[in-house]
Amino acid sequence: MKVAIVGATGMVGNVMLTVLKERNFPITELIPVASERSIGKTISYNGKDYTIISLQDAVNLKPDIALFSAGGETSLEWAPKFSETGTTVVDNSSTWRMDETKKLIVPEINASELTKNDKIIANPNCSTIQLVMALAPLHKKYKMKRVLVSTYQSVSGSGIKAVRQLENEIAGVKGEMAYPHPIGKNALPQCDVFEENGYTKEEMKLTREPQKILNDRTFSISATAVRIPTAGGHSESVNVEFENDFDLKDIRTILSETPGIVVQDNPATSIYPMPIYAHNKDEVFVGRIRRDETQPNTLNMWIVSDNLRKGAATNTIQIAEYLLENGLIG
Numbered sequence: 001m002k003v004a005i006v007g008a009t010g011m012v013g014n015v016m017l018t019v020l021k022e023r024n025f026p027i028t029e030l031i032p033v034a035s036e037r038s039i040g041k042t043i044s045y046n047g048k049d050y051t052i053i054s055l056q057d058a059v060n061l062k063p064d065i066a067l068f069s070a071g072g073e074t075s076l077e078w079a080p081k082f083s084e085t086g087t088t089v090v091d092n093s094s095t096w097r098m099d100e101t102k103k104l105i106v107p108e109i110n111a112s113e114l115t116k117n118d119k120i121i122a123n124p125n126c127s128t129i130q131l132v133m134a135l136a137p138l139h140k141k142y143k144m145k146r147v148l149v150s151t152y153q154s155v156s157g158s159g160i161k162a163v164r165q166l167e168n169e170i171a172g173v174k175g176e177m178a179y180p181h182p183i184g185k186n187a188l189p190q191c192d193v194f195e196e197n198g199y200t201k202e203e204m205k206l207t208r209e210p211q212k213i214l215n216d217r218t219f220s221i222s223a224t225a226v227r228i229p230t231a232g233g234h235s236e237s238v239n240v241e242f243e244n245d246f247d248l249k250d251i252r253t254i255l256s257e258t259p260g261i262v263v264q265d266n267p268a269t270s271i272y273p274m275p276i277y278a279h280n281k282d283e284v285f286v287g288r289i290r291r292d293e294t295q296p297n298t299l300n301m302w303i304v305s306d307n308l309r310k311g312a313a314t315n316t317i318q319i320a321e322y323l324l325e326n327g328l329i330g
C-alpha cells in the first residue's frame, strides 16, 4: 500500500503514524504531507526519515489510500483531487460527514456499508465516535428515544495550538491563544464556533452524526459540549431514554461483550473511566452505569475515550484495514 498521510505533522497525523506502525499496516511507501510551512522537513516512521511533500506532489504519486487530518478546507479542496486519480480518501474533518453521497463510518457499527465505489469516506467527530460506540448495542436491544449528552473535552481535541495554550498558561508564559478565554483552571462551554441556533458546531455534530451512523432518525440527541483543561481524552455524561425497560445487569453485559468497549464500573472501589487511564488506548471506556430514578426506562452513564485514538487515528486506520481486507481499495 502506498499511503499518504495528509496532516502528518499534526496531533492526529502523529498518532496515525504510531497506530499504523502498531497495527503493522502494510505500507510499501509512506507519503507524508503537511502545509507549505512544513515542506522539506522530515518526520520519522518505523526508524526511517521521510520528507514532507506538498499536496500536489502527493496527488501525482497516486497513493492507494490517503488518510486526511489537515482541517476542513484542505479536505474540501484536495480530497476530490486525490479521489479523481483513484486514491481512496479517509477524512477526519467535518467536511464530508453529512454529505449524503459519502459514508460516515465507525467500523464496529457500519463498515459493511462500504463498497469499492466509496472514494471519500468520512470519519466521524471524536466525541460522536465514543458516544455511538456505547449507544449502538443498547439501541439495538432497547431502542433509544432521546439522548442528553454533556461533554468534557480535552485541549488536544482542538489541535496543537490549543495544547500549547494550556502549556503556556501552566508555565505562566504569554503566547498565542487558541480559545477566546484562558483554558487553565477553567471550563469553556464552547467547542468550535456557534451556529445560528445557539448551539456550537461540536454540539450539532453530536446531534446529527449518530443518526447517520446508526441509519435511524427515530431518536433525538441534545448536546452541550464543554472544553476542560485535560491534555487528552474526552469524557461524556450521557442520559438515555429508551422505549423499552431494561435490566441494568443486561446493560453491563451488553456493553462488556461489545468489541471495543471496556466497562469500568465499581463505585465501591472508585473505579470509573477517566481520561488519564484512557490515554493512549484504543478502547471506549464506560462506567457510572445507573438508572435515572426520575423517569422510566432511562439510563445514566459516563463514557471516556482517547480522542486522538478511537476518536480519530484508530478509527481511520480501522476503516483503512476494513477496505484492505475486503478488497475495496483500487
Ligand SMILES: NC(=O)c1ccc[n+]([C@@H]2O[C@H](COP(=O)([O-])OP(=O)(O)OC[C@H]3O[C@@H](n4cnc5c(N)ncnc54)[C@H](OP(=O)(O)O)[C@@H]3O)[C@@H](O)[C@H]2O)c1
Residues within 6 Å of the ligand: 006, 007, 008, 009, 010, 011, 012, 013, 033, 034, 035, 036, 037, 038, 039, 055, 068, 069, 070, 071, 072, 074, 092, 093, 094, 124, 125, 126, 156, 157, 158, 159, 160, 161, 307, 308, 311, 312
Ligand atoms: N484533535 C482531535 O482530537 C481530532 C479528532 C478528530 C478529528 N480531528 C480533525 O483532524 C484534523 C486535524 O486535527 P489536529 O488536531 O491534528 O490539528 P493540528 O494538530 O493543528 O494539525 C493540523 C495538520 O494539518 C496540516 N495542515 C494545515 N493546513 C494545511 C494545508 N493548507 N495543507 C496541508 N496541510 C495542512 C498541518 O501542517 P503544518 O504542521 O505544516 O501546519 C498539520 O499537519 C482537523 O480537521 C480536526 O477537526 C481532530
